[in-house]
Amino acid sequence: MKKDFYLTRYALIIKRLENSPATYSQLKEYLLNSFEFQDAGIKSYSIRTLQRDIREISNLFNLSIHNKKKGDNRYYIESRPIMEVDEYNQKLLESFQVSNALNVHPNFSNFIFFETRKSTGAENFYDLFFAIRNKRVITFEYYNYKNKLMTARKVHPLALKESKDRWYLIASDTNDKVLKSFGLDRIHYLDVNKTKFKEKYKYNFREHFKNAFGVMNLAEQNPERIVLKCSKHQGEYIKSFPLHQSQKEIKENPNETFFEFFLHPTYDFMQEILSYGKEVTVLEPKSLVDDIQAHLQESLNAYLNCT
Incomplete structure (x- = not known):
């Protein structure tokens, strides 16, 4: 088995067991039928390799996988990590899946296109x-x-x-x-x-940033209740990719969706709302409504001065 393929195996095992418990035979079938295994030309997966992978998954992801249920030989994830570790795990898994696709196919430039950007440091x-x-x-x-x-x-x-x-x-x-x-x-x-x-x-930076949008809230501020009205179309995007962990859908009608947030109305957040144009309107708090109105008026004045 290819030595540089282990991270992909870990990601696939976790993905399968997060869906439901599985026996060794079911895991083997799932792995060998995966496109990742097919592209890598791997046609075998032993019980010894699975046992070794389970130990390494425990060390790397802090996930405990067992198959010791009475009368059941299925493997299952016994424990889930705390929230911050789970976020770390998700990042790792996403990175593994992307990097493996690029490593398996050196000519990926014909199929995969990254945003052009400068170094992130x-x-x-x-x-x-x-x-x-x-x-x-x-x-x-x-x-x-x-x-x-x-x-x-x-x-x-x-x-x-x-x-x-x-x-x-x-x-x-x-x-x-x-x-x-x-x-x-x-x-x-x-x-x-x-x-x-x-x-x-x-x-306590986890608490410090819990109600922050971006990294701008480094001073002690009180978070506020923010209510947005979105077009039905834009609301679907915001549902699928929440703007903030405090996001809650509070009302919906045939044309609009309303969301509630509890965070600091920072400049970063205002810029995010402005990026949606007419599709998103702030209803509360009044201070944020006033700030956005002033910003839009300045932008309009700048365009009027161009004529």
């Missing part, structure tokens, strides 16, 4: 992760889009946050002791110092 990801875990002071040069200047920064790194396919470093700036976010794509000349910082920060 992921080359610094592990160094930052190491610095956070070991409480190392870091220094770097940071590019500011507003003033188009590079500035020297010295920070205490605390967390990494993903938002809209970008990664951000959350850190305390040693200059003013303020919590800030730094886009990894704008960090240059990163240096992880040997010096450790001694400050004991008490931020």
Whole structure:
């Protein structure tokens, strides 16, 4: 069996067992009939390989798979990880499935098309992760889009946050002791110092970002109830890909769908709503309605000035 195929096997086993328990024979049939196995030319899957895969799945994904039910020889997932680990697992599985498709077919450029984009700064990801875990002071040069200047920064790194396919470093700036976010794509000349910082920060970032949209909510703010009215067509897209974990559908009629959110009405969220144009309207709170109206009026004025 191909040595570089193990991650794909793990993803397929988890996918099958998340659907329902299965015997070794059922798992073997499922795997061998999968397009992944067919494309790789794999025609066998032994019980020893399954047992080894189960051990590795437990180590890698924190998923416990057993087949010790009384009178039942089916394998099943005994335990589910906590939410944050489950999110990590989903990311890993998605990455494995995509990377395997690309590895099996080197000529994928004729079939798969990625968005053209510049570097996201992921080359610094592990160094930052190491610095956070070991409480190392870091220094770097940071590019500011507003003033188009590079500035020297010295920070205490605390967390990494993903938002809209970008990664951000959350850190305390040693200059003013303020919590800030730094886009990894704008960090240059990163240096992880040997010096450790001694400050004991008490931020609970999972709670901190629970009611945030993006990474803009680094100050203490109170989340608000936000109500959106969407066209029926756009509402279906928002149902299938929620804007935020607090999203709830509260009403529906033949032409419109209404959603409720509980979050901070940040600039990031306003930009997201504006991207839907006339398909989405904010009904509450009034402060957000006023902000969007003012923004739309400024945009209209800018176009009127072009004539």
